[in-house]
Amino acid sequence: MKTNSKNLGLVTKKFNDFFLVDLKNQEHFGNRNRFLCKVRKSINFKDQLIYVGDEVVIDNIDLKSKRALIISLKKRKNLLARPSVANISNIYITFSVEEPELNLSQVNRFLISAESMGVEVSLVLTKCDLISDKRRSFLIDKFGQWGYQAITLNLHKSDYFNNLLAELKQKESSIFMGPSGVGKTTLLNMIIPGLQNSTAPVSNKIKRGKNTTRNVELFSLSNESYIVDTPGFNMQPLEVDSRLLPNLYSEIKKQVVDEGIKCKFRNCLHLNDEGCNLNKSFERYSFYKEMIESSKSHHYQNQED
Numbered sequence: 130m131k132t133n134s135k136n137l138g139l140v141t142k143k144f145n146d147f148f149l150v151d152l153k154n155q156e157h158f159g160n161r162n163r164f165l166c167k168v169r170k171s172i173n174f175k176d177q178l179i180y181v182g183d184e185v186v187i188d189n190i191d192l193k194s195k196r197a198l199i200i201s202l203k204k205r206k207n208l209l210a211r212p213s214v215a216n217i218s219n220i221y222i223t224f225s226v227e228e229p230e231l232n233l234s235q236v237n238r239f240l241i242s243a244e245s246m247g248v249e250v251s252l253v254l255t256k257c258d259l260i261s262d263k264r265r266s267f268l269i270d271k272f273g274q275w276g277y278q279a280i281t282l283n284l285h286k287s288d289y290f291n292n293l294l295a296e297l298k299q300k301e302s303s304i305f306m307g308p309s310g311v312g313k314t315t316l317l318n319m320i321i322p323g324l325q326n327s328t329a330p331v332s333n334k335i336k337r338g339k340n341t342t343r344n345v346e347l348f349s350l351s352n353e354s355y356i357v358d359t360p361g362f363n364m365q366p367l368e369v370d371s372r373l374l375p376n377l378y379s380e381i382k383k384q385v386v387d388e389g390i391k392c393k394f395r396n397c398l399h400l401n402d403e404g405c406n407l408n409k410s411f412e413r414y415s416f417y418k419e420m421i422e423s424s425k426s427h428h429y430q431n432q433e434d
């Protein structure tokens with residue numbers, strides 16, 4: 130049985146020339162709404178590749194063989210690099226409070242890099258079973274000043290995890306990003322029962338190397354809610370254009386946008402005191418300066434290439 134009605138779908142997995150596509154808003158298809166698709170030959174997507182997370186229109190749906198053809202690609206909201214995933218709505222920056230030890234400068238880089246994607250950014254702190262309640266409160270307070278309500282997880286207390294899970298089910302498309310060993314795979318295995326990706330203690334990470342060849346995949350958490358599984362990827366933060374940096378810090382944005390402070394020079398990077406009216410007495414100001422410097426040198430390097 131073939132239908133020729135055009136339907137909107139979501140690419141959940143990609144391998145070679147094939148795509149797995151979930152039909153959107155198609156309750157009458159019941160559970161059987163996942164199709165193995167190829168791209169219609171006559172279609173030229175102007176050299177655009179199709180990525181996991183992309184919205185596509187499918188046609189020539191064969192309900193029996195569960196095959197269909199992708200006939201067009203919708204405009205995407207964003208595209209994450211390494212791993213390539215399109216249309217992310219929420220990035221959960223994930224760090225452990227111990228093992229490996231929290232590195233604030235690195236946490237900041239990951240947060241700001243995520244902010245530059247223009248998506249909703251949250252901070253998850255794992256392994257809170259390894260610290261005292263006092264230390265936990267201290268960290269919550271610290272990151273509150275950075276503009277983030279940290280989600281603190283403790284493997285031995287499931288209520289924190291259940292809150293996170295309930296939140297994820299409200300979001301369109303979420304991804305956990307963070308360095309190696311912080312517990313991302315552990316979390317995903319709890320969120321998606323049956324996934325069983327392999328986890329490894331920090332000391333074994335290097336030995337294990339890059340033997341994971343599975344691809345990026347979207348998993349459905351609820352109606353219209355997905356989470357990205359990124360096996361074998363340990364995401365590195367991107368360099369962000371220095372001109373964009375000020376607005377990515379809530380402490381700066383608050384002053385400039387909400388309070389309307391004005392500096393002498395337009396597009397002030399708030400580095401010098403002369404003519405700059407930014408109140409620089411906030412913890413992340415030194416990290417901000419570091420990022421501006423590294424962004425500049427990155428910029429010059431690329432110009433020389």
Ligand SMILES: Nc1nc2c(ncn2[C@@H]2O[C@H](COP(=O)(O)OP(=O)(O)O)[C@@H](O)[C@H]2O)c(=O)[nH]1
Nearest residue numbers: 256283284309310311312313314315328329330
């Ligand atoms: N103590 C403690 N260890 C954890 C927790 N979550 C993960 N781990 C351990 O941290 C190690 C690395 O976890 P993994 O999920 O592979 O980290 P990934 O590299 O971010 O995917 C494993 O040995 C896990 O058992 C936690 O909440 N508490």
Ligand SMILES: [Mg+2]
Nearest residue numbers: 313314328361
């Ligand atoms: Mg992992």
Ligand SMILES: [Zn+2]
Nearest residue numbers: 392397399405
């Ligand atoms: Zn300024």
